[in-house]
Amino acid sequence: MTELVLYNTRTRTKERFEPIEPGHARVYSCGPTVYAPQHLGNLRAYLMADLLRRALEAEGLRVTHVVNITDVGHLVSDADTGEDKLEKAAAASGRSASEIADEYTEQWRRDLRRVNCLEATVYCKATEHIAEQIALARTLEAKGYTYRIDDGIYFDTSKFPRYAEFAHLDLGGQEAGARIGDVPGKRHGADFALWKFAPPGVKRQQEWDSPWGRGFPGWHLECSAMSTKYLGAPFDVHTGGVDHVAVHHTNEIAQSECALDIHPWVRFWLHNEFYDFGGEKMSKSKGNLLVLEDLVDRGFDPLAFRFFFLQGHYRQQQSFTLEAMEAAATGHRRLLSAALEVRGAPGEAAPDEIAVHRERFCQAVRDDLNAPRALAVAFEVARSADLGRAARRALLLEFDRFLGLDLATALPRVAASGGDPRIDALVAEREAARKRRDFADADRIRDLLAGEGIAIEDTPAGPRWRRG
Template sequence: MTAHEVSLYNTRTRRKEAFVPIKPKEVKIYTCGPTVYSPQHIGNMRPYMFADLLRRTFLLKGFSVFHVTNITDVGHLTDDGDSGDDKMEVAAKKSGRKAEEIADEYTAQWLEDRRLLNCVDPDVLCKATDHIAEQVALCQKLESKGYTYRISDGIYFDISKFPGYANFAKLDLLKEGEGRIKDVSGKRHYADFALWKFAEKGVARQQEWDSPWGRGFPGWHLECSAMSWRYLGERFDIHTGGVDHIKIHHTNEIAQSEAAFGVNPWVSYWMHNEFLDFRGKKMSKSLGNICVLRDLIDAGFHPLSYRYFFLQAHYRKQQTFTDEAMAAADKGYRRLRAVTEGLAGCESDSSEEGVEKIVQRFYAAVYDDLNAPQVLALAGEVVRKSGLSDSARRYLVELIDSWLGLNLLSPLSQELGKESDPRIDDLVQRREAARQEKNFSEADRIRDLLMDEGVTIEDTPDGSTWHRFK
């Protein structure tokens, strides 16, 4: 335990603040999850690695953590003016498959990528389609309190009934998006948003449900309020997501939740991760410059090298992804781990002089708004420059890795699986024999041969080993 207090940047107040939980020693976190209509690219994974760090931070602090993440599998329109199509429906139509099938496929991929990136599973992983009743209930609650109105297209939230609407994102409602009101006839203000959309007559939707207002489907913003309500209550500590959600999605969540529950603030701390840039632009599906984790693995990178890459920059800053930077991260990660995995067999000793000082620096960096780059630098210092004994280093690496989540103490070679190939073994042996006879031209010929097919040889005092580098 340590005296440091956790300091987090709160979007709601635009300041770094000391964290004060609603209930002592407990933290309730809600993370906006993926809309599973397409693959999640590596930029999409940033919010989950960030949320994972946040979760680990509170575990380190000795808090009990309850973490909820949603999966959006209905209602997220292609346009936030409430007039676009549902993304799931569009994807289903395009591929001729069932929306549910598509959702399952991309959910599975997302979960697999999370696992590969060592993101601990949330305590609750909830799908919007499994919580229609909660969404209907929340909409009814808002209706009974007079925050809604009905038009031909659906039930809408009336922002004029919620005076603080523009505060969170510091919106200038007179100037922004004035044209949007045209999108849906009957909307009173362009920023009013759909809580429940009616199914269009004559248009077959795969996803629609009965409700007090007739058949239809929930608006996208509603699910987060409804599901957090069910699992976290009417108020909770931290809500996370990408910066792109501040203006519309989170602003709407706040409006409907504070209106429905009569609380203020609904969420104490709002935390947002910045985007990943790729070739000078943000990586996004609409720009088409995406790259998924599988692509990195196929290029020969270790999946956790991408986590290492992520940890090299602060979550609140745009990070630039380049092939060169990714290769640098992969090299740095493998080198670090090659040293730390050797400590796994050591005793762990925290009593050595100098350990406590590093422990304190570690906590200070973690609790200062999750300063991962500094913690990563500290890990390198411990391993290479601290002058501490192996058992002291083992203690520190274990502690630091409990936050970084880089598997620093497990053997990399074992994890990757030792490849066997008798033909290559034979060539390596023939090269060894040639070297013994000082027939170096033959030895080098064999080495070049192997190099051409992506196999590199390493000579050690105990003989030669080989591995594929491609």
């Protein structure tokens, strides 16, 4: 048994994690729909998955991590009506759907790298798995779970008795108006499209032939088809945002369990809560989204955002404000300084000296990925006067395998000299002025450099400078 305990949406309890296949954890994460920039809120889902990944590896498990990229079929409305998000974005920009998908996929991948998310084992695109999706739909059809209407092939949710179970749905009690825009002919409000026909007279950029006619796959199908392809079934963990519980994941489960005759199809379901951006909700459709690049433009280190993420538990809503972001950036910078300070510390740490702290850190990680608690331990270690430098070095480097804050690799922000001859000369000149107690001249040079964004730090060992 591992020591890792995770909150499982399926059972609504914390459960001890044990992989189905000994020594190997198989994880699927719902990835982005690449029709628009991925904003800070989106990033939280992947940061959470990254934490899971690191925690599993810390338990000594090999992890196969599959992340999908939705580049077709996700409609503006989840009620199977409205336009395809990619097609809509393409029409609005005059570019092709694939160009748009490529652009935002690249932006997303770059942002993941910048916040130190580990590379997934497989990134898979919906458009590259059309055959698998059709095969899955055909299986469902052969088993009698589908019906055909003018609009497409639909999954009949009434044929799956456990449909409401996962999300604790009260299908009868849901607001009548919620599904008003429904497709004519759907038998039940919750029924969903497996395959959508291309609208008559409309030439879509993305459409394929199928046994039922030309069209495109329903959004939910890709996750069932691709996870099965790359992970087999059943598998261990499926992650995503809380918004997916009621519709997307519920439908994935219905498709997969019916097609594969498996229950439960996935052992653990992890869902991250949303960030609260205060007041007007940040969303793609409102056009007020904040992306990682915006933070970089404001002078933030991308990893300061990871630090912000770590300060809250993934299952709680967290308030994002620029003030909180500044606080996180300062905290991150100081933790880096502390790590840098002890990085070259010689000698070995005494095992019993570090055992208690290691244990506290691991307990936090193992308790449903409690990053804020783990981070607190890291700070206590970093600032502990009782611990030797070698012990602090060893612990912080070990902790960073989970935190991912670059404690081991961040470059020194402070250079004693050698970085820039002109600046070194000016610093030396100021030091000379100070020696002769010509503080007016010394301050003039300091102000000059400050104007270039260079700060001088006077230390017992002499002056040094840094940028920023």
